[in-house]
Amino acid sequence: MTDLTSLTLAEARKGLAAKTFTSLELTDAHLNAIEAARVLNAFVMETPDQARTMAREADARIGKGDAGPLAGIPLGIKDLFATKGVRTTACSKILGNFVPTYESTITSQLWRDGAVMLGKLNNDEFAMGSSNETSCFGPVGNPWRRDGSNATLVPGGSSGGSASAVAALLCMGATATDTGGSIRQPAAFTATVGIKPTYGRCSRWGIVAFASSLDQAGPIARSTRDAAMLLRSMAGHDPKDTTSVDMPVPDYEAAIGKSVKGMKIGIPREYRLDGMPAEIEKLWEAGAAWLKAAGAELVEVSLPHTKYALPAYYIVAPAEASSNLARYDGVRYGLREQGRNINELYENTRAEGFGAEVKRRVMIGTYVLSAGYYDAYYLRAQKVRTLIKKDFEDCFAKGVDAILTPATPSAAFGIGEKGGADPVEMYLNDIFTVTVNMAGLPGIAVPAGTDAQGLPLGLQLIGRPFDEDTLFSLGEVIEQAAGRFTPAKWW
Amino acid sequence: MSVDAATVRRIAHLARIAVSEGEVPHLQGELNAMLAFVEQLSEVDVEGVEPMTSVTPMQMKKRQDLVNDGEIADDIVANAPATEGHFFLVPKVVE
Numbered sequence: 001m002t003d004l005t006s007l008t009l010a011e012a013r014k015g016l017a018a019k020t021f022t023s024l025e026l027t028d029a030h031l032n033a034i035e036a037a038r039v040l041n042a043f044v045m046e047t048p049d050q051a052r053t054m055a056r057e058a059d060a061r062i063g064k065g066d067a068g069p070l071a072g073i074p075l076g077i078k079d080l081f082a083t084k085g086v087r088t089t090a091c092s093k094i095l096g097n098f099v100p101t102y103e104s105t106i107t108s109q110l111w112r113d114g115a116v117m118l119g120k121l122n123n124d125e126f127a128m129g130s131s132n133e134t135s136c137f138g139p140v141g142n143p144w145r146r147d148g149s150n151a152t153l154v155p156g157g158s159s160g161g162s163a164s165a166v167a168a169l170l171c172m173g174a175t176a177t178d179t180g181g182s183i184r185q186p187a188a189f190t191a192t193v194g195i196k197p198t199y200g201r202c203s204r205w206g207i208v209a210f211a212s213s214l215d216q217a218g219p220i221a222r223s224t225r226d227a228a229m230l231l232r233s234m235a236g237h238d239p240k241d242t243t244s245v246d247m248p249v250p251d252y253e254a255a256i257g258k259s260v261k262g263m264k265i266g267i268p269r270e271y272r273l274d275g276m277p278a279e280i281e282k283l284w285e286a287g288a289a290w291l292k293a294a295g296a297e298l299v300e301v302s303l304p305h306t307k308y309a310l311p312a313y314y315i316v317a318p319a320e321a322s323s324n325l326a327r328y329d330g331v332r333y334g335l336r337e338q339g340r341n342i343n344e345l346y347e348n349t350r351a352e353g354f355g356a357e358v359k360r361r362v363m364i365g366t367y368v369l370s371a372g373y374y375d376a377y378y379l380r381a382q383k384v385r386t387l388i389k390k391d392f393e394d395c396f397a398k399g400v401d402a403i404l405t406p407a408t409p410s411a412a413f414g415i416g417e418k419g420g421a422d423p424v425e426m427y428l429n430d431i432f433t434v435t436v437n438m439a440g441l442p443g444i445a446v447p448a449g450t451d452a453q454g455l456p457l458g459l460q461l462i463g464r465p466f467d468e469d470t471l472f473s474l475g476e477v478i479e480q481a482a483g484r485f486t487p488a489k490w491w
Numbered sequence: 492m493s494v495d496a497a498t499v500r501r502i503a504h505l506a507r508i509a510v511s512e513g514e515v516p517h518l519q520g521e522l523n524a525m526l527a528f529v530e531q532l533s534e535v536d537v538e539g540v541e542p543m544t545s546v547t548p549m550q551m552k553k554r555q556d557l558v559n560d561g562e563i564a565d566d567i568v569a570n571a572p573a574t575e576g577h578f579f580l581v582p583k584v585v586e
Contacts, residue, residue, distance in 0.1 A: 101566035200547045213546060242552045243545075311529040322506060329507075331579050333570035342584050343507070351509035359508055363518065364525050366506040367494070376492070377529070382542035384535050389543065423521055424528045440546030465547065 004029040005169040009073055009226035012172060016062055016072045023062070023072025027055035027116050030074045034118060034170045037491050040141040042155075042165040044079055045087055045120040054116040061114060070233055071114030076171035078162050079120040080127055081107050081217075082206040086117075090208040091135035092125045094328045094353025096335045104206025105238045106175060106217055113233040118171050122161030125355045126325065127182055127210045130429040132160025133415065134357040142190060142412050143168040143487040147454040150490075153412040156186030156429075162220045163190040167487060173221040173230045177207060179214045180313055181408075181433030184445035187220055188407035188458030191447040191485035193227045193475065194220045196433075198466045199440035200245035202231075203238030211320035212243075214313075214437040223484075224446060224475040228252035231468065247466060255469035256476045261295030263474070266400040270306035271432060273409065279451045280406045287404055287448055287459040290481035291474060301400060303391040308384050309435040310427060315368050315381035316438075321358075322365030328353060360423060389439040396464050402474055405432050407445040407458035436462050444471040448482045456485050492530070493523045 004026050007015065015021050031048050051074065058072035082088050082100035089095040103111075111117070124134040131154035132140040142155040142164060155164040159176035163186035166174050176183040178196035187194030195218045202217045209215060219230035232253065237246040267288060272281070288298050330336035330349030337348035354362065368377035395403065409431055419426030436443040441462055448459040459478060463471045494502070499519045503510040510518065545551075564577040573580035 098570050101563075101569055198547070200549070213543075239552075239554070243547070245547065245549065246552075305535070308532055308535055311532050314525060315529055315532075326507075330572065331581055334572070336572035339582065342582050344509075345582055346507040347504075347509035350507055354508065359506075360518070360521055360525070362506050362508065363499075363502050364522055367498075367502050367522070370502070370505060373492075379542050380532055380535075380537055381529075382544075383537040383540040384532055385543040385546075386540050387535065387537070389546065422524050424524055427528070438546075 005033050008223050009172045009221060009229055010223070012073060017067070023055040023058040023116060024052060026072060027051050027074045027118070030118055030171055037168055037170055039491050040143065040164050040168060041138055042122055042140050042161040042168065042170060043076065043119045044089070044091060044122045044137045044161070047086055047117055047119045050086070051116050051118050054111070058114050058116060068112065068114035069229065070110060072116060073114070073172050074116045074118050075110060076118050076121045076162060076165045076174040077107055078123050078159055078175050078177060080123060080177050080208045081175055082208070083107055083117070083120065086120065088120065088208070089136070090126050091123050091137055092353065092355065092358065093136045094335050094350070095333070098333050102206060105203035105240060106207070106234045109233050109236065115233070121165055121174055124158035124160065125358050126208065126321070127158035127177055127179055128321070128357050128361055129157040130181065130185055130426050131418065132157040134355055136355060139415050140164045143491065144190060144412060144455055145490065151414050153414055154189070156189035156412065158182040159186050159220060163187055163192055163194070166190070166192045166220050166222055168491070173219055173226055175217060175234070176220045177215060177217045178437065179210050179317060180437050181430035183218050183220060184433045184443055184458070184460055185408050185429055187445040189412040189456065191456035191487070192220050192222055193224050193444065193446055193479070194218065195227050195231060195444040195468065195471065196436065196442060197231060197235060197468055198442045200243050201235050201442070201466065201468070203236070203241040203244045205238055205240040209324040211317040212324060213320060214317060224472055224479050225253060225256045228256055228472045250469055252468060252472050255472040258473045259295065260291065260473050260477055263296045263401040263470070264399050265291050265296045265298050266301035266395055266403040267298055268301050268303045268306065268403055268405060270303050271405045276409060277451070280409065280457060283449045283457050283459065284404070284406050287478055290478055291404065294477045299400065301395045301403065303395060303435070305384065305387045305391050306435055309388050309438050310431055312381040312384040312388065313434045313438060314427060315377050316385060318361040318365030319369050319378050320365070322362045322369065325358070325362055357423070385438050388435060392439045392441060401464070402470055403462040405460045405462065407432060407460040411451045411453070411455035411457055432460060441465060442468045442471055444475050446475040446478045447485050448478055450485065492526055494519060494526065
C-alpha cells in the first residue's frame with residue numbers, strides 16, 4: 001500500500017469517500033514513509049499514536065457520513081505552530097521542551113475539518129533563515145539532488161521541513177509560515193506549491209511570532225488544488241488575532257480550472273536582475289507564454305522601489321523580532337541558565353538558548369530601535385515600506401490582475417554553501433518574495449521547470465489583497481502547462 | 492553608519508544576550524555587514540511619506556472590556572523552569 005503516499009490530497013479525498021482505503025491505511029503508509037526518510041531530518045517530532053487515533057476518528061466520521069472537508073488527510077505541522085500536548089520549539093534551544101497547553105487557531109481548524117497530524121516539521125530557528133540550516137535540530141535535506149551528484153542540498157527555508165516532507169511524499173500537505181519568503185522559496189526549491197495569503201487572511205494566534213506585521217501562515221502542497229483545499233480550512237476570522245480580517249472565506253477550490261481569459265498579467269521590469277541565470281529568465285518567459293496562451297494579456301509594469309524592499313525588510317523584521325523575542329527570559333518557559341542576579345540569568349539564558357542567526361537579528365533589531373537611531377533606520381524603513389506598497393497599488397489601479405515573477409534567483413544550493421562569510425549572501429535568496437510581505441499581498445509559488453542540473457525552479461504570482469482565487473486560477477494554468485515534478489527516491 | 496566594539500557590547504546588554512570578549516569582533520563584522528547593506532535606503536526620497544503602521548487598510552478591532560478567560564494558573568506555570576505553587580521563581584531582585 002506504499003503507493004498511497006503518491007496520491008494528491010484531492011485524489012486521497014476521493015479514495016476515502018469511496019472507501020477504497022481507510023484513513024488509518026493512508027496514515028500508516030505515511031508513518032512508514034516518514035520512518036524510512038529520517039535521513040532527510042524533515043520531522044523533529046513524530047506523533048504516530050496521535051496520528052492513528054485521529055485517523056480512526058476520521059474513519060468513524062467518514063463511516064457515519066459527517067466527514068469534514070479534510071477528513072482523514074495526514075498532514076505535517078511546522079514546529080512554529082503550538083500544538084496542545086505536543087512539544088513545540090520553533091526549532092530553538094531556548095524553548096527547550098515547551099509543551100503548549102493550547103492549540104493554534106490554524107491547526108485547530110485543520111483538526112475541526114478532520115485532518116490527521118503526523119508530527120512536527122523542522123524549520124529555521126524562529127523561522128529566521130532561507131535554508132533550514134539554523135534549526136537547533138540540524139539542517140533538512142532536499143529530496144532533490146543535482147543530476148549525477150550525491151551532495152545533499154538545502155530545501156530552502158524557513159519552512160524547509162514542510163517543503164521537504166511534502167516533496168518526499170511523507171505527508172499530503174503541510175502548514176508553513178512566510179515572513180519574507182519562507183513558504184514560497186522552499187516550495188520553489190522542492191517543486192511544491194506554496195501560497196502566502198494576504199496579511200490578515202489566516203489567524204496568527206498560537207504561531208510563534210517572528211515579525212508580527214509580516215508573518216502570515218499558509219499551506220505547502222503538491223498541487224494548486226491541494227493548496228486551495230488546505231487554505232480554505234486554514235483561513236478565517238479569529239477574534240483572538242486583532243489583525244485577522246472578518247471576511248468570508250471563499251471556496252478556493254472553485255477557482256481551480258477557472259478561465260484566465262482577459263486577465264491582465266504584469267511583468268515587472270525591476271525583477272530582471274543583472275547576472276540573473278539565463279535559465280530563470282527563460283522560465284519566466286515560458287510562464288508568461290503559458291498564461292498568454294490561456295488568454296491572459298501581458299503588460300510590462302514598473303515597481304520602482306523593488307530594490308529597497310530587502311534592505312527595508314532587514315530593518316523592520318529584526319526590529320519586530322527583537323521585541324517579540326524579549327519574552328524568552330528563562331523565567332516563564334523554556335531554557336534557563338543560572339546567573340548571580342536576574343540580569344545575568346536573562347543574559348546567560350539568551351546567550352545559551354539563541355543560535356547565531358537569531359542573536360544577530362535580535363541585536364540589529366535592538367540597535368535600529370535604540371535611542372538616536374530609531375528615526376534614521378526604523379522610521380525611514382517604515383516610510384520606504386509605504387512606497388513599496390504604493391508601487392503595487394499603482395500597478396493594480398491600472399487594471400493589472402496579478403504580477404508574474406521568478407520565485408527565487410537560483411535553484412537549491414548545497415548545505416553550508418551560502419552565508420558563511422557574509423549573512424547578506426543568504427538574505428538575497430528572498431529578493432523576489434520579500435516585497436510581497438512588505439506590501440501584505442498574497443503570493444503563490446508554483447513549480448514551472450528544472451535547471452540544467454535537473455533541479456526544480458518556480459514562478460511566483462502576486463495578487464491583489466484578498467484575491468487568492470485569481471492566484472489559484474493562474475497557478476493552475478502554469479501547473480497544467482509545466483507538468484508535475486517528482487524527485488527520484490534516494491533516501 | 493557602523494558600530495564599534497563598545498557599541499556591540501552596549502547592544503548586547505540592551506538585548507540581554509551575554510557576549511564574551513572573544514565574540515565581539517566577529518559580531519561587529521556581521522552587524523556592520525548588515526548595516527552596510529541597509530545603507531542604500533538613505534538614497535530613497537521619503538520626504539512627506541507617512542511611515543507604515545498597518546499593512547491592511549482596516550480599523551483596529553476593539554474588544555469589550557470583559558473578563559473572558561482566566562483561572563488557568565496551572566497552565567500558565569506548566570512550562571516554567573522554576574516555580575513554587577503558582578509563582579515563578581527568580582534570583583533575589585530586591586535586597
